[in-house]
Structures are given as C-alpha cells and as structure tokens.
Amino acid sequence: MELTTVWFALIAGLWIGYFCLEGFDFGVGMLLPVLARDDRERRVMINTIGPVWDGNEVWLLVAGGATFAAFPEWYATLFSGFYLPLLLILVALIVRGLSFEYRHKRDEAEWKARWDLAIIFGSIVPSLLWGVAFANIVAGVPIDADKEFTGNLLTLLNPFGLLGGIVMLTLFATHGAMFIALKTDGEIRHRARALAVRVGAVAAVLAVVFLVWTQARTGSLASAVAFAAAALLLLGGLVAAQAGREGWAFAGTFLTIGLAVAGLFLALFPDVMPSTTDAAFSLTTTNAASTAYTLKVMTWVAVFFTPIVLGYQAWTYWVFRKRISVHHIPTAKLAEVSR
Template identity: 85%
Template sequence: MELTTVWFALIAVLWVGYFCLEGFDFGVGMLLPVLARDDTERRVMINTVGPVWDGNEVWVLVAGGATFAAFPEWYATLFSGFYLPLLLILVALIVRGLSFEYRHKRDDATWKARWDLALVVGSVVPALLWGVAFANIAAGVPIDADKEFTGSMLTLLNPFGLLGGLVTLTLFATHGAMFVALKTDGEIRHRARALAVRTGSLAAVLASVFMVWTQARTGNAVTAAVFSAAALALVAGLAAARAGREGWAFLGTFLTIGLAVAGLFLGLFPDVMPSTTDPAFSLTTTNAASTPYTLEVMTWVAVVFTPIVLGYQAWTYWVFRKRISVRHIPTPVLAEAR
C-alpha cells in the first residue's frame, strides 16, 4: 500500500476519533441549559467532561498537523477556501475552553451564567460548522487549475452543506445526552436518557436523508454498507436508551458517528477535495501529497508516538470512569473540579 493511502486512512481515523470523542463534549455543552435545573446540576454536567475535553481536542490538532505535513496542497486549499468557517470554529473552541477554566473563578450567578452561555455557543457553533464543512468537502467545491478555492462563504451554505450541519448538530446533542446519562445518577440521568431518545429520533431522520443524498452523489457499494451500518447503530442505540441500557446506547451513537465519518472518507477517496469546476482540477492523494521521504519519516514518528497517546487517553477515561451526581458536589465550593 502506498504511503499516500496510508496517511489518508490515518487522517480519516483521526477525524473519526475527534468527532466520536469531542462530539459528546459538544453535546454536553449545548444541552447545559436544557438538562440542568440549577447550578449544582450544571456543575455535574460540566464535571462529566471536565477531565477529558482538552484531551479530546488533541485529535483535531493532530488531524490538522497531519494534513499539513502529509498533504500540503489539501491543507492550503482547505484552510484558505474555508477560512471564515474554520476561524469561527477556532474562536468558538477558544471561548468554550475559557468557559471551563473561568466559570468557577467567582461565586456570582451572573458571572457563571455568562460563562455558561459561552459554553453553549462554543459548543453549538463547531457542532454545526464541522458538518457544513465536511459535507462540502465530500460533495466537492469550486477549485480552479491552480488548486485554489474560487467560491465564497455563501457557496458553502448550500442545502447539502446545511443539512450536514444539522446532522452533526443533532447527532452530537444525542451523543452528549447519552454520555450524561452514562456518567451521572439521579434525576439528571433520567432526563438525559429521555432527551437522548427525542433528539436521536430527529437525528435519525436527518441523518438518513443526508446519507441517502451522499450515497446518490458520491457513494459506492462500500459506502452503502458503511452508511447502513451507521443507521443500524443509531437505531440500536435509541432502543438501548429506551431500555435503560446507557452503556449500549452510548456505544450506538459512538458507532453511528464513527461509521458516518468513515463513510464520507471512503466516498471521497482517492480525492481529498473534489472540484466541481472540472474533475481534472480535483485534489487527490497523489497530486496533493508531500514527498515520499516526508511521508516515510512521518510514518515512523506515528508508529512510535501514537500508542503512547492512545494509552494515556485510555488511562484518563479509566481513572474518571465512575458516575457522579449532585451528592458529589460539596456546598459551598471555592473551586469546581475540572
């Protein structure tokens, strides 16, 4: 197998990991005012992701760095053409990170309410815009012979792109609700499980339309099988949630997101950014790649450090695996757990 194909697959795996893990972070953040009834419950929700949210963001940093090193032409076209939505995502992630760090700095209701709003906005914006971005990458965008994006922000806000954004928004909300149900106990656990079923039903409808549309535009037999598996995983997850099996329910949404993202990359290959102007102008794993020597060095670095990173993150999740509830939140509190 050529190293260009290997690195395309590795980048796909990084994005799968990012959406599966950061997806429930976004879901918890956007559902904060919906599930929590008071400040104590809001702190419970924040503490479910407190120990892991920053580690989950590492996946997108590595995915961006790997794209820059392995496929510089892809990186250049993507980050110049999608500059505004990616900038909005970056600002939202910064605001979201600040909300985790600064919310507990003052014991003032107004102060906390403003940072809670920052957390909600910082979760909704990326959840929506990542879907818009990836839908457009999968469908293709106007690229000229110089490998430059010739569209605008309005080009990206097409019906297919907006549907992709709504799919990620509702899927991440469902994923986050499943995670809250899995990680908490008491009333908030039951509310989260019930909400997951409702949002999941909406997500199932939107995702089904999106996957059928994607299959019709760029799909093949392999993507059809992967998208079908994603749909079955979501249905199974919702059934598990109704039965009170939070672990299986969370696994269902986890697999749904992972399989859906994998399906997009499978439909994309061997292109990395198809051109709607002329297929001859499309960026591929061949014409967008770095030199073979660069890819070889990167491969050895990945072989050494990837198991270390995965092992550390797995250990983190194991350490913070237990449920929390309002009884675990002491009162008064000078600083909240992260």
Template identity: 85%
Template structure:
C-alpha cells in the same frame, strides 16, 4: 499500499476519533440549559467532561497537523477556501475552553451565567460548522487549475452543506445526552436518557436523508454498506436508551458517528478535495501529497508516539470512569478551586 493511502486512512481515523470523542463534549455543552435545573446540576454536567475535554480536542490538532505535513496542497486549499468557517470554529473552541477555566473563578450568578452561555455557543457553533465543512468537502467545491478555492462563504451554505451541519448538530446532541446518562445518576440521568431518545429520533431522520443524498452523489457499494450499518447502529442505540441501557446506548451513537465519518472518507477517496468546476482540477492523494521521504519520517513518528497517546487517554477515561451526581458536588466552592475538580 502506498504511503499516501496510508496517511489518508490515518487522517480519517483521526477525524473519527475527534468526532466520536469531542462530539459528546459538544453535546454536553449544548444541552447545559436543557438538562440542568440549577447551578449544582450544571456543575455535574460540566464535571462529566471536565477531565477529558482538552484531551479530546487534541485529536483535531493532530488531524490538522497531519494534513499539513502529509497533504500540504489539501491543507492550503482547505484552510484558505474555508477560512471564515474554520476561524469561527477556532474562536468558538477558544471561548469554550475559557468557559471551563473561568466559570468557577467567581460565585456571582451573573458571572457563571455568562460563561455558561459561552460554553453553549462554543459547543453549538463547531457542531454545526464541522458538518457544513465536511459535507462540502465530500460534495465538491469550486477549485480552479491553480488548486485555489474560487467560491465564498455563501457557496458553502448550500442545502447539502446545511443538512450536513444539522446532522452533526443533532448527532452530537444525542451523543452528549447519552454520555450524560452514562456518567451521572439520579434525576439528571433520567432526563438525559429521555432527551437522548427524542433528539435521536430527529437525528435519525436527518442522518438517513443526508446519507442517502451522499450515497447518490459519491457513493459506492462499500459506502452503502457502511452508511446502512451507521443507521442501524443509531437505531440500536436509541432502543438501548429506551431500555435504560446507557452503556450500549452510548456505544450505539459512538459507532454511528464513526461509521458515518468512515463512509464519507470512503466516498471521497482517492480525492481529498474534489472540484465541481472541473474534475481535472480536483485534489487527490497523489497530486496533493508531500514527498515520499516526508511521509516515511511521519510514519515512523506515528508508529512510536501514537500508542503512547492512546494509552494515556485510555488511562484518563479509566480513572474518571465512575458516575457522579448532585451529592458529589459540595455546597460551597473554595476560592481558587475548579468545577472540574470538585
């Protein structure tokens, strides 16, 4: 197998990891005003992702870095053409990170409310725009002979792209509700489980429409099988949630997101950024790749460090594996303490 194909697959794996892990972080943030009834319950929800959100976010940094190093032409065209959406995502992620760090610094209700709003918006914007971006990448965008994007922001806001955004938005919300149900106890657990089923029904309808549309655009026999498995996994997850089996429900949405991303990358290959101006202008794993020497060096680095990173992240999840509830939240927060440490 050529190294270009290997690195295309590795980048796909990185995006799978990012959407599956950061997806429930986004879902928890978006559902903060829906599931939590008071400040204590909001702190419970924040604490479910507090120890892991920054580690989950690393996946997108590695995916971006790997794209820059392995496929510099892809990186250049993508980040120049999608500059405004990616900038909005970056700002949202920064604001979201600040909300985790600054919410607990003062006890005033207004202060916490503002940072809660920052967390909600910082979760909502990437959830929507990542779907818009990936839908457009798979469907193809206007690229000229110089490998430059010739469209605008409004080019990306087409029906297929917007549907992709709604799919990721609802899937992440469902995934986040499943995670809250898995990680909490008491009344908030019940509310999260019920909400996951309701939002999941909407996500299932949108996802089926989007995946069928994608299949008609770029699909193969293999992508059809993968997309069908993704739909079946989502249904199984919702059935498990209704039965009160939160662990299997979370696995269901996790596998759904993973298979959906895999299917999109399978439909994309061997292109990395198709051109709908002229297929001859499309960026592929061959014409967008770095030198063979660069790919070899990157491969050795990945072989050495990837197991270390995965092991550390797995250990983090193991340490913070237990459920939390309102009884674990102290009634008073000491000055300088953190929500995520309480």
C-alpha cells in the same frame, strides 16, 4: 498499499476519533440549558467532561498537523478556502476553553450565567460548522487549475452543506445526552436518557436523508456499507437507551458517528477535495501529497507515538470512569467554607 493511501486512512481515523470523542463534549455543552435545573446540576454536567475535554481536542490538532505534513496542497486549499468557517470554529473553541477555566472563579450567578452562554456557543457553533465543512468537502467545491478555492462563504451554505451541519449538530446532541446518562446518577440521568431518545429520533431521520443524498451524489459500495451500519447502530443505541442500557446506548452513538465519518471519507476517496469546476482540477491523494520520503518519516513517527497517546487517553477515561451526581457537588456556601 501506497503511503498516500495509508496517510489518507490515518487522517480519516484522526477525524473519526475527534468527532467520536469531542462529539459528546459538544453535546454536553449545548444541552447545558436543557437538562440542568440549577447550578449544581450544571456543575455535574460540566464535571462529566472536565477531565477529558482538552485531551479530546488533541485529535483535532493532530489531524490538522497530519494533513499539513502529508497533503500540503489539500491543507492549503482547505484552510484558505474555508478560512471564515474555520476561524469561527477556532474562536468558539477558544471561548469554550476559557469558559471551563473561568466559570468557577466567582460565585455570582450572573458571572456563571455568562460563561454558561459561552460554553453553549462554543459547543453549538463548531458542531454546526464542522458538519457544513465536511459536507462540502465530500460534495466538492469550486477549485481552479491553480488548486485555489474560487467560491465564498455563501458557496458553502448550500442545502447539502446546511443539512450536513444540522445532522452533525443533532447527532452530537444525542451523543452528549447518552454520555450524560452514562456518567451521572439521579434525576439528571433519567432526563438525559429520555432526551437522548427524542433527539436521537430526529437525528436518525435527518441522518438517513443526508447519508442517502451523499451516497447518491458521490458514494461507493464501501461507503454504502458504512452508512447502512451507522444507521442500524443509531437505531440500536436508541433502543438500548429506551431500555435503560446506557453503556450500550453510548456505544451505539459512538460507533454511529465513527462509521458515518468513515463513510464520508470512503465516499471521498481517492479525492481529498473534489472540484465542481472541472474534475481535472480535483485534489487527490496523489497530486496533493508530500514526497515519499516525508511520508515515510511520518509513518515511523506515527508508529512510535500513536500507541503512547492512545494508552494515555484510555488510562484517563479509566481513572474518571465513575458516575457523579449532585451529592458530589457542594453548595456554594459549603464551597466558601471549605476554602
């Protein structure tokens, strides 16, 4: 197997990891005003992702860095052509990170409410825009002979791209509700499980439409298998949630997102960014790649460091595996006394 194909698969794996892990982070954030009834329940929801959200974002950083090193032409065209959506995603992620750090600095309800809005904003915007971006990458965008994007923001906001954004938004909301049901106890757990089933049913319908549309436009046999498996696993996850099996339900949405993203990359291959202007202008794993020497060095670095990173992140999830509930959260008055 050529190293260009290996690195295409590795980058796909990094994006799969990012969406599967950061996906429930985003879901928890966007459901903050829906599931929580008071500040203690909001704190419970935030605490479910508190130990892991920043580690989950490492997948995004590594995916971007790997794309820059392995496929510099892809990186250049993508980040210049999608500059505004990616900038909005970056701003949203920064605001979201600040929210987690500053929300607890003061006890005033108004202060916390403002940071809660920032968490919600920082969760919805990336979820929606990542879906729009990946839908357009797979479907193709106008690229000229100089490998430059010739469209604009409105070019990306086409029906297919917008559907991709809505699908990712609803899938992440379902994934986040499943995670809350898995990680909490008490009333919030039951509300999250019920909401996961309702939102998941909507997500399933939208996802089937989007994946069938994707398959019809640019799919392959491999992508069809991945899409079909993703649909079945989502249905299985919803059935498990209905039966109160939160672990299996969360595994279902986790694998659904992973297989759906894998299917998108399988539908994309061997292109990395198709051109709708002329197929000859498309960026592929061959014409967008770095030199063979660069890829070889990167491969050895990946072989050495990847197990370390995976091991550390798995250990983090194991340490913080227990459920939490409102009785673990002191009231504001008790918290004041404890300080």
